Amino acid sequence: MALTREQMARRAALELRDGDYVNLGIGIPTLVANYVPDGIRVMLQSENGLLGMGPFPTEDAVDADMINAGKQTVTAITGAAIFNSAESFAMIRGGHVDVTILGAFEVSVHGDISSWMVPGKLVKGMGGAMDLVAAARNILVIMTHADKSGASKLLDACTLPLTGAACIRKVLTDLAYLEIADGAFHLKERAPGVSVEEIVARTAGNLVVPSDVPEMRFAL
Amino acid sequence: MALTREQMARRAALELRDGDYVNLGIGIPTLVANYVPDGIRVMLQSENGLLGMGPFPTEDAVDADMINAGKQTVTAITGAAIFNSAESFAMIRGGHVDVTILGAFEVSVHGDISSWMVPGKLVKGMGGAMDLVAAARNILVIMTHADKSGASKLLDACTLPLTGAACIRKVLTDLAYLEIADGAFHLKERAPGVSVEEIVARTAGNLVVPSDVPEMRFAL
Amino acid sequence: MNGFDKVVGSYEEALAGLSDGMTVISGGFGLCGIPEGLIAQIRRMGVRELTVVSNNCGVDGFGLGVLLEDRQIRKVIASYVGENKLFEQQLLNGDIEVELTPQGTLAEKIRAGGAGIPAFFTATGYGTPVGEGKEVRHFNGRPFILEEAITGDFAIVKAWKADRYGNAIYRHTAQNFNPMAATAGRITVMEVEEIVEPGELEPSQIHTPGIYVNRLVLGRFEKRIEQRTVRAG
């Protein structure tokens, strides 16, 4: 069975280490914060200038001057720091954020990522995504394995304009967890109940399948 | 008579306008702060990160954490701002400081300045001088007209390594006030009692002398 | 007062000299920390053919979005311009031009403009449409593209408190692009929630030193919220 959004978030959360500074993109990546394993603390960076993002505020604590990069009202945790956008991206560009988790339209065997622009549709902009993928040492892409028409999103080469080139090393889909190296996707884990054959069938890009592909686990 | 150090500082102070942010180099430039005309307020920038430098502290107010770019203990005026060195030089390099007054070994008819390095002598470093001369829109050099051996310091080309190229437009010496334009020094004012002939004799670089060269005044 | 008193008495004075065809850099992120009153004044002035540099371009009827209604903007340099139907329509009609710039590159380009750095290299955008036509150079074996600084004829900035000299602090995440914008305007205009006397702000805690601020005006702010998200109390 393909993973649910919550299962994807839960599996992604296992990539986090105690003390990690983490930037989470919108969508499923945002959910990852809900599944951080016991005994692990991470600090969330929001690229509009907040290190130590907390939960949404209670109704009476809503403050227009306190938002996240998704323009949602948020809170700051005890021990947070707030700074300007140049400083925020100095932090990102300089590689100080340990983990970035974000969505994508396509990922290639070379680690290229397309996530911001579909030709023919109105282009709203890349926001901070290009900075994040160009800078982070450790990026996890979370996306469905195939698009709505069933076409694979794991490709030999991206067909959409890139967000970044040769920057992605890890991909989690609703079917599998894969690592990218030497011009191929390396199948590392499969979703419970999903066969290697199904993953092979749904992966368009060069895929390396080891003799043993364990089922994914959702706890350490 | 050649100007005294105090007269030079007094004349230089007439270049200041109300509301100017000013960076003063060590030596005679520092004295300029003592002669700011009535009705004019300037704010002193010290490149180690202080905008709004005040006088030296009283003995009981000395604080090792409060120094100027000359490493002297100082105070901050009411309404000062303190920041890091990158910000301080962003301010300087970005042209936000209105007036810079500094000393020099030599100045050329092209506006080149040498002020930091004498070959054969130990080189201590340029500190912030190169940043200041490269950035300020309005620089006044204060120096003696000739060196101790009597050799002119106003030259067709600097003989010492440069601090900056084509950046100086105004020079005040103990004999004259000159402006630099079109590859020449333009004699604008002479020190009281100093003849045009003496200035001509002591200026090695191309000098343009108008028909009337007024005596310098020391008040508005 | 003296030459360092930046306070002006009205929005009219604050933006005097702004004219057709100029480039205006605006602080703000989404609708957070935007110079609401200065934007409204630009609308009242009716200046046209503006190039606006801002991370976003407001929403329909609020923030920079209001400048679209009378077609005052010719070009926008931004990282994200969703949330605005009028903008989309003018873009599709070719009435407005947009130069999409990665958010961190945009912040750095404005900082560079204020700091006298004409250009810098960054990895952001290499291999993407953003890198097309830009110089590529390798450092330590990695490719980077050359990005140039941005400066404006005017910068419009919103701070929380400023003293009369223009020394200012920002509140929470309303800081965002405002400190960089403040450095990059030939004329920088700041509107604030509160004007205090010099000395009331701790010198080492000032976000924007007054040297960057040319005019300071006391504003009033609606502070509209774009995405009101709450949790149960």
Added chain:
Amino acid sequence: MNGFDKVVGSYEEALAGLSDGMTVISGGFGLCGIPEGLIAQIRRMGVRELTVVSNNCGVDGFGLGVLLEDRQIRKVIASYVGENKLFEQQLLNGDIEVELTPQGTLAEKIRAGGAGIPAFFTATGYGTPVGEGKEVRHFNGRPFILEEAITGDFAIVKAWKADRYGNAIYRHTAQNFNPMAATAGRITVMEVEEIVEPGELEPSQIHTPGIYVNRLVLGRFEKRIEQRTVRAG
């Protein structure tokens, strides 16, 4: 505590891993805001062949000057190295190499190192010995030279107060190069006058966010004054 607690119990722990031949970036201006205790620890460790990046190199017997006594420094990148007889002597003997860098360029190179900017253009130094051998490019008709970023194996930084997460503030002009140095070390070590609990520092007033700080140690400081200048009370 948790993974964000940066506090270590000793100077030994603070500088564990520092070894011969490494590059160390130090905060401080003159003797103001220098990491006195960390410098003393480097001396005790006896590591050699260091490249030291710092605006100045201390004085005889204090600050970075103490590292000259046992010849631990191979190269200094600084803007001004006067005030130090031992330094002069080692320089004249060829025991030490110095790369003089304009102060603003030095600050920007360290900032760039921390910010992932590999190189930038600046007008500073064009036409001078500093510009020799560097690429020149014109922007808006003006010549600029290309300067590259600096990073260090270690950065040593002195702050006033920091919380356990490493969020720090500096006192008065002891700020200087410290915030940039903090961003540019592969391992950044900070010593402070006071360690406080998270939440005690106002988030928008933090100079150095804790993300840059790997190890935090409580220090003791002599705070020697280089030029004691006073006026009559």
